[in-house]
Amino acid sequence: MFCGSCKKSISGDGDKVTCGKCKAELHYTCAGLTKTSWKAKTVKYRSEWECLKCRPISKTCTESVELTDEEIESDDPTYIALKKLLDKMFLRQENKIASRVDSIIEMISKLEATMTNIIDRVKEMEEESVKLKNQMRDLKMEMEMEKQYGRSRNFIVTSIPQDDKEDVPVKITGLLQAMNIELRKEDITAHRLPSAHSPAPIIVQCTTRAIRDTVVRGARKFRQSTKLIGNSHPERAIYFNDHLTPYFSELMKQTKEVKDRLGFKYIWLNGNRIMLKKDNQSKAFRILTESDLEKVG
Numbered sequence: 001m002f003c004g005s006c007k008k009s010i011s012g013d014g015d016k017v018t019c020g021k022c023k024a025e026l027h028y029t030c031a032g033l034t035k036t037s038w039k040a041k042t043v044k045y046r047s048e049w050e051c052l053k054c055r056p057i058s059k060t061c062t063e064s065v066e067l068t069d070e071e072i073e074s075d076d077p078t079y080i081a082l083k084k085l086l087d088k089m090f091l092r093q094e095n096k097i098a099s100r101v102d103s104i105i106e107m108i109s110k111l112e113a114t115m116t117n118i119i120d121r122v123k124e125m126e127e128e129s130v131k132l133k134n135q136m137r138d139l140k141m142e143m144e145m146e147k148q149y150g151r152s153r154n155f156i157v158t159s160i161p162q163d164d165k166e167d168v169p170v171k172i173t174g175l176l177q178a179m180n181i182e183l184r185k186e187d188i189t190a191h192r193l194p195s196a197h198s199p200a201p202i203i204v205q206c207t208t209r210a211i212r213d214t215v216v217r218g219a220r221k222f223r224q225s226t227k228l229i230g231n232s233h234p235e236r237a238i239y240f241n242d243h244l245t246p247y248f249s250e251l252m253k254q255t256k257e258v259k260d261r262l263g264f265k266y267i268w269l270n271g272n273r274i275m276l277k278k279d280n281q282s283k284a285f286r287i288l289t290e291s292d293l294e295k296v297g
Contacts, residue, residue, distance in 0.1 A: 020048045156203050159239065
C-alpha cells in the first residue's frame, strides 16, 4: 500500500487517512494532518474528507485555514515543553509590563497632584502680587501726597530783580503791598533757589496755608511786572506759581493739557490735590493720578 501523495509505502498499522472521494490513502503528514487531530474528528468528517487533488480550490483554502487553527496543538513533548516555557515567559513579561504601567499611572497621578498644587500656588502668588502692587501704588501715592502737602504753604515767584545785598522777604512784602495784598514780614520766610540764570526764582513759605492761598489768589488777579518794584529795572512779567513736587508738576502739566482740550475754565492746587472745573455750575474733579484724568469729561 502506497501513499497517494509521496508514493511511499504506508505501514499496515492503519496510520493513514483516506480520501472520501478518490479513496486514495495518504500519510498523515502528506495530508497535512496529525494522528491526534485526525482521531479527534467525527466519523462523518473523516468519511467526507477530501485530499488536495479532489477538493475545490475555495474549499482547500478554507480547510487549510481550519486545519491550521485545529492543528495548532501538538502531542510532541518538545513542543509542549517549549509552549509552557513561552507561556511562562510571556506571563512574566506581561506581569512586568502591567507592574510598570501601574507605576507609570501612579507617577502620573502624583505629577498631576503636584501640578495642581503648583498651579494653585501660582494663582495665590499672582493674587499676592496684585495685592502688593496695589499696596505699593497706594504707598507711593501717599508718599507723593505727603511730600506735596509739605509744600502746601509755599509758592514760587519768578522774575524779581536780584541784588547782591537784598532782603528777600522785604522784597516780597513790598511787591505784595504794591498789589494791595497786606502781608507781614513775620508771616513768611523767603529765599532764592539755586539757579544758573539771574534772577533766580524765590521760594516763599507762609506760616499757614490760609495765608498762602490768600496771597496766591490775590496775586493771580493782577498782571504783575517789575514796574511794581521800581522803574530802575527792565519791565518783566512776574509770576506766582505753586511749589510742586516733580510728580505733581508732571501731573499738573497733563491736567492743563486736558483742561485746554476739553475747554475747562478752572484749574488750581488745593493742598496736595489738583482740582479741575469746567465752569461755576459744574462739579470739580480731583486729580491725583493719570487715571483720574481719564474720568474727566
